[in-house]
Amino acid sequence: MKTIVKVIVSVGIFLLLLCGGSLFYTKNSSGELAAFLDQLNPLVPESEVYVKTQDPESVNGYGTAAYKQTAAASDGTTRTLEFNGLQVLKKDRYLKLINKGAHVETYEEIPEKEVPQKALEKIK
Secondary structure, eight states, rough: HHHHHHHHHHHHHHHHHHHHHHHHTTTOSSHHHHHHHHHOOTTSEEEEEEEOOOOSSSSOSSSSSSEEEEEEEETEEEEEEEEHHHHSSOOOOOEEEEETTEEEEEEEEEEEGGHHHHHHHHHH
């Protein structure tokens, strides 16, 4: 019985260290690995961030555009995020991104007046 408890406690500590280390590693990272780790990590909260669209980094043969931009949260904190648009997005439009760390789940275009003031100052 003691062996089972030791194994369960050891696995729990290992998972906690793994999630904590992943959180530290992906804090200021953008890219596929950081997005994958943040998507799976239960310690990373879901949030909303805002970007002003720019020209895409690249566009593949199917028209999917890849973007790497600075995003700002409503409190003014910034982070670089990478995300894909189904097509080339119109330039100088405001997007609200739903993200979990570096993982962007969805985005929607919003008018400038809906962007929080502190975020607007950072992305203009």
